Amino acid sequence: MVKLAEWRGKDVFRKYGVPLPRGRVARSPQEAEALTRDGSVPLPCVVKAQVLAGGRGKGGAVKFANSPAEARSAAEAILGLEFKGERVKELLLEEKLALSKELYVSLTLDRTLRLPVLIVSARGGVEIESVEDAAIDRQPVDPFPGLTGYQKRRAAGALGLSGGAAKSLDRLLEALWKLFNGEDAELVEINPLALVGDGLVALDAKVIIEDDAAFRHPEYAEIRDDRTPLEEVAREKDIAFVQLDGNIGVIANGAGLTMATLDVLQEFGGRPGVFLDLGGTDDPKKVTEAFLLMARAQPQAVFLNIFGGVTRCDTVARGLVEAMRQVPEAERFPLVARIRGNNEAEGVEILRAAGITSIPSLKESAQAVVAAAGGRR
Amino acid sequence: MSVLVSRDTKVVVQGITGHQGTVHARQMKAFGTAVVAGVTPGKAGTTVEETPVFDSVREAVEKTGANASCIFVPAPFAKDALLESVDAGIRLAVIVTEHIPFHDMLVMYHYARGRGARIIGPNCPGIASPTGAKVGIIPNVVFRPGRVGVISRSGTLTYEIVNGIKEHGLGQSTCIGLGGDPVVGTSFVDALPLFEKDPDTDLLVLVGEIGGTAEEDAAEYIHHHFSKPVVAYIAGRSAPEGKRMGHAGAIISRGKGTAKTKVAALEAAGAKVARFPYEIPDLVAGILPAGSRS
Structure with a gap:
C-alpha cells in the first residue's frame, strides 16, 4: 500500500474539489518564514x-505561528x-481557521x-478508536448505484448538520466517493x-492507495514506504522480504506457510530474523537471487521450507545449489532444507547430489535449524 | 457427491495459452478433470495439448458445454474475463490470478452474485475433490479420497495440511482454497453450508490466518449452524502485531483479527484448534467416526 503524506493527500483532495485551508509545503525554516x-x-x-x-499534535509535531518569525522558529523546532x-523533512503550513x-x-x-x-x-x-460505537455511524455503499442521496442525508x-452545512457535506461526500474509486x-x-x-473544510487528509492497482496509477510509483535497503532490493525482484531481529533466516513460499514456519520455529526456541517469501515461481534464478539476498542479511542459520505447487521442488533445488556455489566461503551459513x-x-535427489539432506518432517526440520543457530535463545 | 465440483464438471481455462494456464490445464487433466476448452482472444482455432481454444467464453460454452471456468488471465484483464464468463452462463469461476485490485473484485463479486454465479478466489489455489474434479492449481499429489473436508485462506499451507492428512492414512472429500485477498468470492461463511450439506464430508478442517475477521465470522456460523466436528489451525501466532490499515480499519475489526481472538472464537464454537500444522492429522483421527477413515 502507498500511504500518502498529508500534503500529497491534500493534492489529491484538491483534484476532486474537497475544500481545504490555504496552505503550502516548506522544506526549510527560511521557506516557512x-x-x-x-x-x-x-x-x-x-x-x-x-x-x-498519527498523534502529531500530542507528539510536538504540530505548532502554531502568529508571525513570520514564529513560523520560522516553529519550522526550526x-x-x-x-x-x-x-x-521530518517536510512541513505543511496552513491558515488557522475559526471552526x-x-x-x-x-x-x-x-x-x-x-x-x-x-x-x-x-x-x-x-483518535476514532477512542470513540464509542454508539457515536459512530456506518453505512455500506453498494458500488453499483454508488453513494445515494438518502445515505448522504x-x-x-x-x-x-443541516441547511448550508448539509449541502456542503453532500458535495464533500460525492467528491470522496469519486476519489475512493478513481x-x-x-x-x-x-x-x-x-x-x-x-x-466544511478538510483539516487533515489520510489517503492510502492500493498497491495492486499500481498498473493504472503510475503517478504513485515514486512514493515508497520506509524500507530497509535489502527490502528495497527484494521488492525490485518481487520477493517478499521482511527483517525482524532474530538470527534464523527463513525462506518459504506463500504467506500462510511462511507464518506457520515462524510459529513452529518460535515454539522450539528459535528466533526468526529475516523471512523471505518466494511466492510462486518456476525460475531457478529467482531462487538463487533469494538465497544471495539472504546471505547479505548474515543469518546464523537458514531454514528453507518449500511446499511445491506452482513452485516445483526441482526448481528450488537447482536454484539453491547454484546459490551455494556463488556464496563465498566466508559468508556460508548452516542450512536446513525441507522440500x-x-x-x-x-528436488531431493538434486540436493542429495550437492550434499544437502532434505528433512521431510516440519517438526524435525525446525528443531534442526534451531540447533544449528545455536539452540534455544 | 462432493462440494461444487463433480465428474460432470467441464472446465474452460481462460488464459490457457499462457505458461501457467497451459501447465495447470495439463495438471487438471492428469487429476481426471474434463478440461473441455481454453479461451484466449485472438487464438481461436488453435489447440493447447489437444484442448480446443476459442476467442470467447460464449463460444467455448456453446461448442463444448463448459460449465466451470478457471481464470489465469493477468490482473489488469481479470475483471473483464470474469464478467465475460458470468455473461456466458458459467456459474462457478475459480480465479487463480493474484494482485487483482479490490475495487475490481468488488464489482466482480456483486455482479456474479446478482446473477447466481459463484467465484472462488481471487489469488487462490481453487477447489478439488478426489472423487470429483479439480478446478485450480492444488498439487495432485496431496490428495487421497476420504471424508475430511478442508477450507483454507492459504495456498501452500493448504497443500502442506492436505498432504499431512493423506500421509496419516486419511483422505479428503473436497478441499477449497479460498484465497486471502481483502475481497474474496467465497468466504468461510459461504463455504460452511456446502460442507454441512455434503453427505461425503464427516469432519471439516478450517485453516485460517491472522488479519481480517473471516475466522471470527466462521466461528459464529459454526456455533449456530454447523453440526459436524471442526479442526482448525490459525497461522501467525508468533507474528508481531501487524501494521493496521489506518484507523478506519481498526474500528471495523474492533477487538478481532489477532491469532488469540480467532483461536478463542473457534474454541468457543466447539472447534479443536491445532497449535501447529503437524498436530492436525492426529486431532482429525481422534475425532473422525470409526468407519469413515477413507
Missing part, C-alpha cells in the same frame, strides 16, 4: 510535520525531528460485507473535518 511573509500562507497559521504516523521512527465543530469522515472497505463503508462521527479531532443527520484508495479519511461558518510437494523426488 518567506511563505508567511509574502501572504502565500495567511497568518495565524499552523505548522505540521509531514510524517505518516519540527524539521529534523525523529517522530515515531520517521525523520465551530470537528467531525470525522472516512471511506474504506468492509471485508466481511464485501462493500465499501462510509463512516462518520460527530466526535472528530480525536443520513450522514448529515449523524453529524448534526484513485483505487483503500482508505480516505478526514479527521478532523472542520465546520467553518456553514461550510515437499510437486517434483519432490527430483
Whole structure:
C-alpha cells in the first residue's frame, strides 16, 4: 500500500474539489518564514510535520505561528525531528481557521460485507478508536448505484448538520466517493473535518492507495514506504522480504506457510530474523537471487521450507545449489532444507547430489535449524 | 457427491495459452478433470495439448458445454474475463490470478452474485475433490479420497495440511482454497453450508490466518449452524502485531483479527484448534467416526 503524506493527500483532495485551508509545503525554516511573509500562507497559521504516523499534535509535531518569525522558529523546532521512527523533512503550513465543530469522515472497505463503508462521527479531532460505537455511524455503499442521496442525508443527520452545512457535506461526500474509486484508495479519511461558518473544510487528509492497482496509477510509483535497503532490493525482484531481529533466516513460499514456519520455529526456541517469501515461481534464478539476498542479511542459520505447487521442488533445488556455489566461503551459513510437494523426488535427489539432506518432517526440520543457530535463545 | 465440483464438471481455462494456464490445464487433466476448452482472444482455432481454444467464453460454452471456468488471465484483464464468463452462463469461476485490485473484485463479486454465479478466489489455489474434479492449481499429489473436508485462506499451507492428512492414512472429500485477498468470492461463511450439506464430508478442517475477521465470522456460523466436528489451525501466532490499515480499519475489526481472538472464537464454537500444522492429522483421527477413515 502507498500511504500518502498529508500534503500529497491534500493534492489529491484538491483534484476532486474537497475544500481545504490555504496552505503550502516548506522544506526549510527560511521557506516557512518567506511563505508567511509574502501572504502565500495567511497568518495565524499552523505548522505540521509531514510524517505518516498519527498523534502529531500530542507528539510536538504540530505548532502554531502568529508571525513570520514564529513560523520560522516553529519550522526550526519540527524539521529534523525523529517522530515515531520517521525523520521530518517536510512541513505543511496552513491558515488557522475559526471552526465551530470537528467531525470525522472516512471511506474504506468492509471485508466481511464485501462493500465499501462510509463512516462518520460527530466526535472528530480525536483518535476514532477512542470513540464509542454508539457515536459512530456506518453505512455500506453498494458500488453499483454508488453513494445515494438518502445515505448522504443520513450522514448529515449523524453529524448534526443541516441547511448550508448539509449541502456542503453532500458535495464533500460525492467528491470522496469519486476519489475512493478513481484513485483505487483503500482508505480516505478526514479527521478532523472542520465546520467553518456553514461550510466544511478538510483539516487533515489520510489517503492510502492500493498497491495492486499500481498498473493504472503510475503517478504513485515514486512514493515508497520506509524500507530497509535489502527490502528495497527484494521488492525490485518481487520477493517478499521482511527483517525482524532474530538470527534464523527463513525462506518459504506463500504467506500462510511462511507464518506457520515462524510459529513452529518460535515454539522450539528459535528466533526468526529475516523471512523471505518466494511466492510462486518456476525460475531457478529467482531462487538463487533469494538465497544471495539472504546471505547479505548474515543469518546464523537458514531454514528453507518449500511446499511445491506452482513452485516445483526441482526448481528450488537447482536454484539453491547454484546459490551455494556463488556464496563465498566466508559468508556460508548452516542450512536446513525441507522440500515437499510437486517434483519432490527430483528436488531431493538434486540436493542429495550437492550434499544437502532434505528433512521431510516440519517438526524435525525446525528443531534442526534451531540447533544449528545455536539452540534455544 | 462432493462440494461444487463433480465428474460432470467441464472446465474452460481462460488464459490457457499462457505458461501457467497451459501447465495447470495439463495438471487438471492428469487429476481426471474434463478440461473441455481454453479461451484466449485472438487464438481461436488453435489447440493447447489437444484442448480446443476459442476467442470467447460464449463460444467455448456453446461448442463444448463448459460449465466451470478457471481464470489465469493477468490482473489488469481479470475483471473483464470474469464478467465475460458470468455473461456466458458459467456459474462457478475459480480465479487463480493474484494482485487483482479490490475495487475490481468488488464489482466482480456483486455482479456474479446478482446473477447466481459463484467465484472462488481471487489469488487462490481453487477447489478439488478426489472423487470429483479439480478446478485450480492444488498439487495432485496431496490428495487421497476420504471424508475430511478442508477450507483454507492459504495456498501452500493448504497443500502442506492436505498432504499431512493423506500421509496419516486419511483422505479428503473436497478441499477449497479460498484465497486471502481483502475481497474474496467465497468466504468461510459461504463455504460452511456446502460442507454441512455434503453427505461425503464427516469432519471439516478450517485453516485460517491472522488479519481480517473471516475466522471470527466462521466461528459464529459454526456455533449456530454447523453440526459436524471442526479442526482448525490459525497461522501467525508468533507474528508481531501487524501494521493496521489506518484507523478506519481498526474500528471495523474492533477487538478481532489477532491469532488469540480467532483461536478463542473457534474454541468457543466447539472447534479443536491445532497449535501447529503437524498436530492436525492426529486431532482429525481422534475425532473422525470409526468407519469413515477413507
